[in-house]
Amino acid sequence: SKSKLVHRAIKRGSKALAVCLPRFKGILGAELQPKRRFGTELADYARQWSGVGGIVHSDELPGYGIDATIVKELQDALRCSENDAFVIVIDESSKALDAINVVKKRAAYALIGVPKETRAANPDGTTRYMRPQPGAARMYPETDIPPITVTEELLKEAERYRPPTxxxxxxxxxxxxxxxxxxxxxxxxxxxxxxxxxxxxxxxxxxxxxxxxxxxxxxxxxxxxxxxxxxxxxxxxxxxxxxxxxxxxxxxxxxxxxxxxxxxxxxxxxxxxxxxxALRPLTRDELERIVDSIISKYREQIARRGERAFGLVMGRVMDRVRGRADGRVVAEVVRAKLREVLKGS
Structure with missing residues (x-):
């Protein structure tokens, strides 16, 4: 094939898998909503359940660099008749196989009717497959997201982001x-x-x-x-x-x-x-002047009590400066001033 799409995928190590859908010729290309065909539905299912980028189906071929000769060879290889369609998936081997199986199941269900499913809205007003409707099928395992294999490396990476207890x-x-x-x-x-x-x-x-x-x-x-x-x-x-x-x-x-x-x-x-x-903080000088005035007022009691007068002076000073001076600084100034007074008496 001269298809750039195919060549790029093969270079990345992808595998191309295909499946024949008997009597689906023309159905995959049938428009169900504006610009959305049944093939688009199959692609949505494949993306959601296997993580592939998309699918290629026979109703849109020749195209993507896949010419009529290749189409005929694919039909022969898949033993497709004139009325059959086929789907190609090019991706990692495991993803491609999952996608092929999903496409087969969804196509088979089309013979029964419209599946019960939750659909997401597209910007243009159309809808796309999102997940099965709530019910026993949704309980376990979770179907909103594809399964993730929990490896030792993933656990170590998760530990880095674990918040502390x-x-x-x-x-x-x-x-x-x-x-x-x-x-x-x-x-x-x-x-x-x-x-x-x-x-x-x-x-x-x-x-x-x-x-x-x-x-x-x-x-x-x-x-x-x-x-x-x-x-x-x-x-x-x-x-x-x-x-x-x-x-x-x-x-x-x-x-x-x-x-x-x-x-x-x-x-x-x-x-x-x-x-x-009026809670602007006092300067050191302003605080010392207030302490001096309190000590002067209670000089006699200070003389009688000595160092035990600290509580009295501290209480009176805090009544004046509360909210405008740090208590530790006030205590420091009061002690220093009391020592001066008691030393000189």
């Missing part, structure tokens, strides 16, 4: 982000896991992952229990919040108040919310 994920969070087991478990079983990992990877150098995690699984839950409409807070709001925390635009103590205010103005920029709440 919940227990494995908890261990990963504990190891990678130094979270407590309880916090890691809550995250793993929450809707915020992927958001946490995204934010923590961005800002973990500036914001402790524990703060991010507790905000997502504890703070939001606590606010919701108070009737705060936390559903107004989106992932974008939370990313902006931790971005601001990372650059020092607010303290972690301010997070609940900021979220509580932001839910009522979700379209407002974070800066506007911070200004409205």
């Amino acid at each position: 919940p227990d494995e994920k908890v261990r990963q969070l504990i190891k990678h982000y130094e979270l407590s087991r309880e916090l890691a478990w809550q995250l793993t079983h929450s809707e915020y896991l992927s958001l946490f990992e995204r934010i923590a990877e961005k800002y973990r150098d500036s914001v402790a992952p524990t703060i991010i995690a507790s905000t997502l699984v504890s703070t939001l839950k606590s606010l919701a229990s108070e009737g705060v409409p936390v559903e107004n807070i989106t992932d974008e709001h939370l990313e902006e919040l931790f971005k601001a925390l990372a650059r020092g635009a607010l303290s972690k103590e301010a997070i609940p108040e900021v979220l509580k205010a932001w839910v009522h103005e979700p379209g407002a920029p974070l800066n506007k919310i911070l200004d409205k709440l």
Whole structure:
């Protein structure tokens, strides 16, 4: 044959198989729908069940570089009479054999009637074979997709994409982000896991992952229990919040108040919310001046209690600076100032 189609397929190592369909001459070329013939139906079945690219049938020959001489030789080889048709499949040996068997079965069923099947819609309004209709034949094995041989190589490849189990994920969070087991478990079983990992990877150098995690699984839950409409807070709001925390635009103590205010103005920029709440972070000098004023006010009690006055001073300072200064920084300044006062007394 001079057919380029045949030569290319044979070069790839494909095999050509054919089957004679008695008394089907003219039927394979019969148009059932616009631009779709019975041969097209057979091709759809062959593609769906065997994975071949298509079929060639005698009603469309000569064609594809297969001339009348070759057609006659094929008819003779297949012992086809004048009223018979034949189908050729060129593909891998196993696929081609599967396709030939499917074509034979579908052609034989045409003598009974129209099979019960689910059909897919084509863009031009015609339909094509998709799968058998639901029923006992569809239960086992699954007929929506062709069978796949599960090999050791396939299993190894699948293992690369296997997500961790919940227990494995908890261990990963504990190891990678130094979270407590309880916090890691809550995250793993929450809707915020992927958001946490995204934010923590961005800002973990500036914001402790524990703060991010507790905000997502504890703070939001606590606010919701108070009737705060936390559903107004989106992932974008939370990313902006931790971005601001990372650059020092607010303290972690301010997070609940900021979220509580932001839910009522979700379209407002974070800066506007911070200004409205007067939660701009204090500078170190501003914090030290506030601590000095508290110590001055309670000097007598400090003198009596000594270092035990830390709790008193810390409490009064936090009443003034809560949400505008990090608690650890406040404690550091209070201790340093108390040491100075007690040392000089």
